[in-house]
Amino acid sequence: MLDARAITALAHERGAYAVWDLAHSAGSVPVDLNGWNADLAVGCTYKYLNGGPGSPGFLYVRSDLIEALEQPIAGWFSHANQFAMAEQYEPASSIRRFVVGTPPMLSLVGAACGIEVTLEAGIDAIRAKSIALTETFIDGISGMPEHGFTVVTPLDPAGRGSHVTLARDNALQISKALRARHLIPDFRSPNLIRFGFAPLYTTFDEVDRAIATIGSVMDSGEYLTIPASSDRVT
Incomplete structure (x- = not known):
């Protein structure tokens, strides 16, 4: 495993963002994105979060970066007011601006079960x-x-x-x-x-x-x- 805090600090010293891949970390080792001052992170729920095949991935964006970044694939669920049916696209100001489309509900149920058990175990x-x-x-x-x-x-x-x-x-x-x-x-x-x-x-x-x-x-x-x-x- 890598020293995420030190690598993130080094990236920031060079003016770069630090994006962490948590596929093999989430659910198996302690992860402290806030403590690392990480900018972004991606991961999956089908491995150590035990969501099963087809369960969705996830994205973390540091709160102060959310409105500074753009999602290149704009989706209906990322609208500021998705039911306004406005002619112009206005992204949400929250993490929801990175959602693409309708969430896969059945897959989310499996992920939720795995995450609940993970939290219960600690x-x-x-x-x-x-x-x-x-x-x-x-x-x-x-x-x-x-x-x-x-x-x-x-x-x-x-x-x-x-x-x-x-x-x-x-x-x-x-x-x-x-x-x-x-x-x-x-x-x-x-x-x-x-x-x-x-x-x-x-x-x-x-x-x-x-x-x-x-x-x-x-x-x-x-x-x-x-x-x-x-x-x-x-």
Whole structure:
């Protein structure tokens, strides 16, 4: 993870805005946009906010910048008075000026449920479990040096989020073999396998079973029979 406060300050010293991508942060690590003095941030609700597939993204704009910025895609919901049916477009003075069109209500319901549970659990407890889950996984992989994996994710918990990425030759074939065993990683070219740990519902038993499955796939060598084709694995 990066020092968001320091990077934001550096951007401001150079006369630039700082825009933060919270896709892998919101819902897994503490985020303090006000404390960072961040200008803008974007993120999604389908990952660690647990909104499920298709749940909407979100935008943060620092309050003093809202009226200074323009939304390039003007939508009906961004009007100052959307029911006035005025001939001229006048953007809202609030964050609503960045809304494009009718909100996806069914998707918002799923996002709301995930956010409510996240708030109920509390980000500090979520972060503590995330660290424990990823440390358990890293320890398990490190305990199998014969399989040749390199943990490229920072070993210091302060430097990582809720992912662990492994590097190894034959990463694509290994990823496919794991998927066939119902363990679903992300493959990233050329040789990376990424595992995500959603603290709200991932259990330590599941982490132990994942480690055992990886060891079994490597011991059997079954991944060597899988073609190294470039079809999508994510």
